[in-house]
Structure formats: C-alpha cells, structure tokens
Amino acid sequence: xxxxxxxxxxxxxxxxxxxxxxxxxxxxxxxxxxxxxxxxxxxxxxxxxxxxxxxxxxxxxxxxxxxxxxxxxxxxx
Amino acid sequence: xxxxxxxxxxxxxxxxxxxxxxxxxxxxxxxxxxxxxxxxxxxxxxxxxxxxxxxxxxxxxxxxxxxxxxxxxxxxxxxxxxxxxxxxxxxxxxxxxxxxxxxxxxxxxxxxxxxxxxxxxxxxxxxxxxxxxxxxxxxxxxxxxxxxxxxxxxxxxxxxxxxxxxxxxxxxxxxxxxxxxxxxxxxxxxxxxxxxxxxxxxxxxxxxxxxxxxxxxxxxxxxxxxxxxxxxxxxxxxxxxxxxxxxxxxxxxxxxxxxxxxxxxxxxxxxxxxxxxxxxxxxxxxxxxxxxxxxxxxxxxxxxxxxxxxxxxxxxxxxxxxxxxxxxxxxxxxxxxxxxxxxxxxxxxxxxxxxxxxxxxxxxxxxxxxxxxxxxxxxxxxxxxxxxxxxxxxxxxxxxxxxxxxxxxxxxxxxxxxxxxxxxxxxxxxxxxxxxxxxxxxxxxxxxxxxxxxxxxxxxxxxxxxxxxxxxxxxxxxxxxxxxxxxxxxxxxxxxxxxxxxxxxxxxxxxxxxxxxxxxxxxxxxxxxxxxxxxxxxxxxxxxxxxxxxxxxxxxxxxxxxxxxxxxxxxxxxxxxxxxxxxxxxxxxxxxxxxxxxxxxxxxxxxxxxxxxxxxxxxxxxxxxxxxxxxxxxxxxxxxxxxxxxxxxxxxxxxxxxxxxxxxxxxxxxxxxxxxxxxxxxxxxxxx
Numbered sequence: 001x002x003x004x005x006x007x008x009x010x011x012x013x014x015x016x017x018x019x020x021x022x023x024x025x026x027x028x029x030x031x032x033x034x035x036x037x038x039x040x041x042x043x044x045x046x047x048x049x050x051x052x053x054x055x056x057x058x059x060x061x062x063x064x065x066x067x068x069x070x071x072x073x074x075x076x077x
Numbered sequence: 078x079x080x081x082x083x084x085x086x087x088x089x090x091x092x093x094x095x096x097x098x099x100x101x102x103x104x105x106x107x108x109x110x111x112x113x114x115x116x117x118x119x120x121x122x123x124x125x126x127x128x129x130x131x132x133x134x135x136x137x138x139x140x141x142x143x144x145x146x147x148x149x150x151x152x153x154x155x156x157x158x159x160x161x162x163x164x165x166x167x168x169x170x171x172x173x174x175x176x177x178x179x180x181x182x183x184x185x186x187x188x189x190x191x192x193x194x195x196x197x198x199x200x201x202x203x204x205x206x207x208x209x210x211x212x213x214x215x216x217x218x219x220x221x222x223x224x225x226x227x228x229x230x231x232x233x234x235x236x237x238x239x240x241x242x243x244x245x246x247x248x249x250x251x252x253x254x255x256x257x258x259x260x261x262x263x264x265x266x267x268x269x270x271x272x273x274x275x276x277x278x279x280x281x282x283x284x285x286x287x288x289x290x291x292x293x294x295x296x297x298x299x300x301x302x303x304x305x306x307x308x309x310x311x312x313x314x315x316x317x318x319x320x321x322x323x324x325x326x327x328x329x330x331x332x333x334x335x336x337x338x339x340x341x342x343x344x345x346x347x348x349x350x351x352x353x354x355x356x357x358x359x360x361x362x363x364x365x366x367x368x369x370x371x372x373x374x375x376x377x378x379x380x381x382x383x384x385x386x387x388x389x390x391x392x393x394x395x396x397x398x399x400x401x402x403x404x405x406x407x408x409x410x411x412x413x414x415x416x417x418x419x420x421x422x423x424x425x426x427x428x429x430x431x432x433x434x435x436x437x438x439x440x441x442x443x444x445x446x447x448x449x450x451x452x453x454x455x456x457x458x459x460x461x462x463x464x465x466x467x468x469x470x471x472x473x474x475x476x477x478x479x480x481x482x483x484x485x486x487x488x489x490x491x492x493x494x495x496x497x498x499x500x501x502x503x504x505x506x507x508x509x510x511x512x513x514x515x516x517x518x519x520x521x522x523x524x525x526x527x528x529x530x531x532x533x534x535x536x537x538x539x540x541x542x543x544x545x546x547x548x549x550x551x552x553x554x555x556x557x558x559x560x561x562x563x564x565x566x567x568x569x570x571x572x573x574x575x576x577x578x579x580x581x582x583x584x585x586x587x588x589x590x591x592x593x594x595x596x597x598x599x600x601x602x603x604x605x606x607x608x609x610x611x612x613x614x615x616x617x618x619x620x621x622x623x624x625x626x627x628x629x630x631x632x633x634x635x636x637x638x639x640x641x642x643x644x645x646x647x648x649x650x651x652x653x654x655x656x657x658x659x660x661x662x663x664x665x666x667x668x669x670x671x672x673x674x675x676x677x678x679x680x681x682x683x684x685x686x687x688x689x690x691x692x693x694x695x696x697x698x699x700x701x702x703x704x705x706x707x708x709x710x711x712x713x714x715x716x717x718x719x720x721x722x723x724x725x726x727x728x729x730x731x732x733x734x735x736x737x738x739x740x741x742x743x744x745x746x747x748x749x750x751x752x753x754x755x756x757x758x759x760x761x762x763x764x765x
Contacts, residue, residue, distance in 0.1 A: 026296070028161065028163075028164045028167075030295070030296075031160060031161075031164045031165075031167075031168055032164055032167035032168050032171060032361075032365075033171065033299075033358055033361045033362070034168065034171070034172075034357070034358075034361070035295045035296075035299075035358060036293065036295060038293060040154075041154060044152075044154035044158075045154065048152070048154065056292075056293075057292060057293035058288075058292030058293050060293065061287065061292065061293035061295065062288070062292075062350065064155075065349060065350045065354045066349060066350070067155065067156075068354070069349035069350075069353050069354050069357070069561070069564075070349060071564060071565065071568050072345075072560075072561045072562065072563070072564025072565035072566075072567070072568065073353075073357075073561050073564075073565070074421050074422060074425055074561075074565055075172060075175060075422070075557075075558055075561055075562070
C-alpha cells in the first residue's frame with residue numbers, strides 16, 4: 001500500500017532525488033484507492049500557484065476526506 | 078505494431094476464444110474445466126475492446142484529443158485533475174465494482190452456467206460497456222455534469238426530476254438488498270459476525286490515527302488496519318469455539334436486521350473521517366486483492382464446473398428465484414452485464430479526471446469489461462460447487478426444510494443427488510454450524526472461493542479461514558456502501574424536501590439532517606425487515622425489484638445516450654445505443670409487468686398478497702407467518718412491492734416518450750443541437 005515512511009520522508013526523498021519510481025508508485029496507489037495525495041498537491045501548488053500559502057498535511061488530508069466523502073460519495077452496488 | 082503481426086495476434090485471440098466457447102457450449106458428457114469459461118470471457122473482452130470499442134471511439138463518438146477535457150480546462154488540483162490513464166482506470170474500477178456482480182451471477186447459476194455466461198458476455202459488450210463509455214463521454218463533453226443534470230440539459234426539466242426520483246428509489250432498494258445479503262450471511266454465524274463487528278473498532282482506530290495521532294498518514298493507518306483485519310478472522314474462530322462468547326455473537330435474522338438499521342443510522346451521522354473513509358480504504362484493498370487472488374486461483378487450481386450447462390430450472394420453477402429464463406435471467410444478472418448505477422459513477426468523479434478524450438475508451442469501455450470479469454469469476458465460483466450444496470445454500474427453508482436430512486431429500490428429489498453427510502461436512506469445513514438457506518450470493522461465493530483458494534493455498538485446513546475472509550470482504554464493502562449510500566440518500570431526500578419546506582433542505586441544520594437520515598434509514602430498513610421475514614426468503618423479492626430498477630436506470634441512461642447521438646446528428650450510428658436500449662426495455666418491462674400481475678404467487682406480488690390476504694381473512698395461517706397480523710403484513714408488503722415495481726415501469730415508459738420526442742425533433746434539424754462544451758473552449762478558464 002502507500003506506506004509513506006517516516007514524516008518528511010517525501011520531502012527528503014525529493015531533495016536527494018531518491019526513489020522517484022517508488023514515490024510515483026505510492027502516488028498512483030493513493031489515487032487508485034482515492035486517498036489524499038499530499039505530495040501531488042504540493043507539486044500542483046508549486047507549478048500552478050507559486051508563492052500562495054500552503055496547507056499542512058493534516059489540513060490537506062482533512063479537507064480531501066471531507067470533499068470526497070462529505071456527501072456520501074456515490075458508489076456502486 | 079506491424080500489420081501482419083496484428084492480424085495474426087487477433088486471429089489467434091479469436092481462435093482461442095472460439096475454442097473456449099465451443100468447449101463450454103458443446104462439450105459432451107464429461108465435466109468442463111472452469112479455465113475454458115474464464116478464457117472464453119477474456120478473449121471476448123479483448124476482441125470487443127479492440128474492435129467494437131475502437132469503432133465506437135473513432136466512428137460513433139469521434140473522440141478528439143485536440144479538445145481540452147474538463148480536467149485540463151479547470152485543473153484545480155481537487156476535483157479536476159488530469160490523471161494517468163492506467164491510474165484512472167484503477168480508480169474508476171474501484172468505484173464501479175461492488176457486491177452487485179458477485180450476487181446476481183451466483184443466483185443465476187440455478188439455471189446452469191451457460192445462460193448466465195452468455196448473457197454476461199453479450200450483455201457487457203452490447204450494452205454495459207457501451208453505456209458506461211458513452212455516458213462517460215457525454216459527461217466529459219459537458220464539464221463533468223452528472224446524469225441527472227445531463228438529462229435535464231438534453232431531455233428537459235421534467236425528465237430530469239423524474240430520473241432523480243427514480244435514482245432515489247433504486248438507492249433505497251439496493252441498500253435494503255445489500256443489507257439483506259449481510260443478514261443472510263451472518264445469521265447464526267458467530268465467527269462471521271465477530272469478524273464484521275471487529276471492523277468497526279478497527280476503522281475507528283484508523284480514523285483517529287489518521288486525524289489525531291499522526292495526521293494525514295493514511296498509508297500507515299491502512300497498513301495496520303489490514304493486519305488487524307486479518308487477525309480478526311483468526312480471533313473470530315476462537316470466539317465461535319468459546320461457550321461464553323459464541324452465544325453473544327449468534328443472532329437471528331430479525332435481530333441482525335435491527336442491528337444493521339441502528340448501524341446505518343449511527344454510521345451515517347458520524348464525521349466521515351472517523352469511520353467511512355478508513356473503512357472505504359480497507360474495503361477497496363480487499364476488493365482489489367480478492368479479485369486478483371480469485372483470478373489467479375482459478376487458473377492455478379483449474380477446477381471443473383460441477384453445475385450442468387443448463388438445469389431444468391430455466392422453465393421458471395427454480396428454488397433460488399422464480400420466473401423463466403426470459404425475462405428473469407436478464408434482470409437477475411444486472412451488474413456484470415449492464416448496470417444502470419454505473420451511469421451515475423461514469424458521470425461522477427471519473428469524467429473530471431480524464432487527461433485526453435481518447436482515454437475514455439480504455440476507462441469507460443475497458444473498466445466495465447473488468448467488472449464483467451468479476452461477474453464471470455463469481456459465476457465460476459458458484460458453478461464449481463457441488464450443485465446439491467449450491468441448492469442447499471440458496472433455497473429458502475420453505476422448500477428444503479431446516480435440517481440437513483430434509484434438505485438432502487428435497488434437493489435429491491430435484492435431481493441433484495446429495496447426502497446429509499456432505500451438507501454437514503461442508504458446514505464443518507468452513508467452520509459454520511449450518512449452510513442451509515443462506516441465499517444472497519455472498520456465502521455461496523465464499524464457499525466456492527474457499528474451495529478454490531484453499532486448493533491453491535493451505536488446503537482443507539485453511540478453507541474455514543478463506544470462507545470467513547470472503548464473507549469479511551463482501552460484508553465490509555456492503556457496510557461501507559450502506560454508510561455512504563445512506564448519506565447520499567439523505568442529501569437527495571433533503572434536496573427534494575427543500576422544495577416542499579425550505580428548512581428541511583438546509584444541510585447545515587441539525588434537525589433537518591437527523592430527519593433526512595432517519596427517513597432514509599427508515600425506508601431501506603423497512604424493505605430490509607420485510608425481506609428478512611419474507612416467506613420466500615426476501616432475496617426472491619428484493620433482488621428482482623432491484624434488478625428491475627437498476628436495468629430501468631440503464632435504460633434511461635441509454636435513452637439519454639440515444640437522444641444525444643441524435644442531437645449530434647450521428648443518426649447513422651444510433652443503433653449502437655438503440656439496440657441495447659430496446660433490449661433492456663423489452664426485458665425489464667416484461668419482468669416488471671410479470672412481477673406485478675403474474676397469477677403465480679411465486680412471481681407476482683399481487684398474487685402473493687392476495688394469497689396471504691385471503692388466507693388471513695379466513696383465519697388460516699400460512700408458513701412462515703405465525704399470526705394473522707404477520708399474514709396481513711406480508712400481504713401489505715407485497716402490495717407495496719407491486720407499487721414500487723409499477724413506479725419503475727411507469728417511469729421508464731415516461732422517459733421513453735420524452736426521449737422519442739427529442740429524437741424526432743433532432744432528426745428534423747439540419748445541424749447538431751447537442752449542448753457540448755465547444756471544441757475551442759479556453760483552457761484554465763475556471764482554474765482555482
């Protein structure tokens with residue numbers, strides 16, 4: 001599953017240029033399972049809204065879960 | 078790929094498919110290996126995707142990668158995100174695959190393996206995949222609008238409102254029938270009930286971990302959640318063997334029904350991060366893991382199909398559900414062949430995440446093929462079982478009695494020889510006290526899976542573990558669906574009530590929310606309870622009501638697709654949606670009318686209501702009712718079911734009229750009138 005390792009590991013990996021494939025795989029899993037993907041949010045924010053204030057991981061995840069499940073989330077039989 | 082290579086490859090796939098189908102349909106005497114069934118299905122899927130899917134993409138819909146998709150236009154990093162094609166395929170599959178394709182095919186196995194297989198394969202190619210693909214396309218060209226909004230846009234406001242009411246009615250029925258599947262699986266099963274109950278504290282623990290202990294660490298929470306989940310299966314065995322604990326987890330059907338109703342009301346009122354989200358992650362892991370394991374298991378074990386090609390029950394006298402092959406096979410297997418519910422998913426989050434128009438074929442058409450494959454595997458698992466065991470598990474007590482001896486005698490009398498010892502041995506193998514009358518698909522599939530996975534991994538000793546694993550996997554996502562569905566239903570109810578009395582529509586107002594939730598739970602809870610005490614076993618009534626409703630919704634979605642093709646001036650290709658629409662309307666209207674008016678009380682709601690009502694009036698008791706009052710309730714419930722069925726029939730007839738009017742109008746127009754986002758639409762217009 002999308003084991004995310006120790007805190008800040010994603011940032012550390014990014015700095016060291018380590019495991020881009022591993023991170024890509026984790027991100028893909030999170031998207032398939034519909035989990036919040038904080039690293040992708042950071043990338044999106046950096047490319048589209050540089051300089052804008054960022055949400056923390058906790059804020060981002062809380063908002064994503066509320067957005068996805070708040071109205072129940074239509075799913076199939 | 079070079080042309081010759083391509084021709085050779087597809088010729089080879091076609092030959093493999095033809096040989097497999099021939100082995101299934103024509104083999105004489107000796108039993109057929111399940112590998113043929115699975116291989117035939119895969120060949121059909123590949124060929125359908127390569128040729129028919131491509132034809133629809135290029136000729137009918139004319140997908141155009143130069144048109145920006147909603148994800149590209151609005152890329153806001155939230156709802157609208159251009160997503161990798163393969164990842165989105167997984168996401169879409171996880172959203173459409175539920176319990177439906179596991180239940181219907183298992184019930185339909187009473188007619189033999191061939192009718193179900195053929196309908197799943199023909200249905201998915203001609204109707205199911207077409208519906209999912211074209212609805213996805215339509216939504217993608219309309220900024221990710223939902224099915225209801227698109228019906229409003231293209232057919233008008235009245236059809237739009239009608240469709241929404243229909244969707245709510247189907248939601249209520251599906252929630253009831255899914256909950257009923259869980260009741261049937263867990264009745265008098267302490268091991269199963271403990272395992273399912275354990276998922277509640279596990280999910281709460283995960284929720285708290287993700288929110289409070291290590292905020293945002295979803296992966297870590299999921300990892301220990303899965304470990305705890307598997308551990309709970311082992312603890313469940315200890316519970317079932319404990320003289321003190323086992324009775325606490327041994328509940329009757331009505332007790333379980335009340336427990337589920339209370340669960341639904343509480344779960345749907347909790348914050349979503351506490352239980353719904355973590356539970357949904359767990360159920361998605363198990364779902365994808367189990368589907369893959371089952372596919373591998375079937376190829377590794379290569380079991381033989383024990384069920385005959387067709388059984389005598391195609392004449393309509395079957396114990397699992399009543400009614401002849403036409404039309405009832407086609408409403409019993411809904412999901413897996415064609416499912417109206419998918420039109421809601423295909424117009425939900427997926428269209429907002431597509432990167433390029435051409436990806437819609439892989440995700441929409443291909444995603445449905447994968448769901449169909451799940452249905453084929455469920456059918457396989459049911460047909461691998463000894464037919465005697467299959468009928469013992471799926472026939473109501475009214476027909477086979479309540480002891481292994483009575484059941485063996487009744488079932489052997491139908492021509493499926495079985496001994497009481499084998500029935501009892503099967504129950505012992507899976508760690509249960511009885512397997513009788515556990516209709517609803519889940520337990521049958523679980524026994525089939527236990528035998529397949531047990532043969533691949535762990536042998537006889539592990540069968541009980543695999544059985545409870547399979548029950549856990551199905552019950553887990555059914556309970557997630559009950560929670561999420563109750564919320565969806567509550568919002569729909571509040572939307573509608575808001576038009577009548579404004580404060581009730583305010584979703585920020587606690588009393589209105591409580592009222593909406595209570596109403597939603599009360600509605601599905603009513604049908605659930607009715608199913609639990611139903612003389613014919615409940616599934617017989619509710620699953621078919623659901624099947625009619627779900628196929629009607631598919632009919633409505635395909636009517637929308639047909640009108641849209643007409644408005645795009647693609648009338649040359651309108652047969653692509655018109656043929657499946659016509660077939661769905663024919664089968665569901667026939668089934669709907671038979672369910673209401675048939676003289677046979679095993680089929681017709683009104684006939685059964687009369688039978689119980691008349692007997693009650695004369696003071697006679699009919700099993701399993703125990704009082705005149707219960708008799709009257711059975712009669713009333715059946716009149717109610719007839720009314721729901723009539724509503725579905727009238728709804729679809731009305732939609733037909735609206736769509737026909739729009740199509741004729743469009744035919745007279747000289748130019749396209751479909752309301753799509755124009756191709757030159759600006760990118761990034763509404764970026765957040």
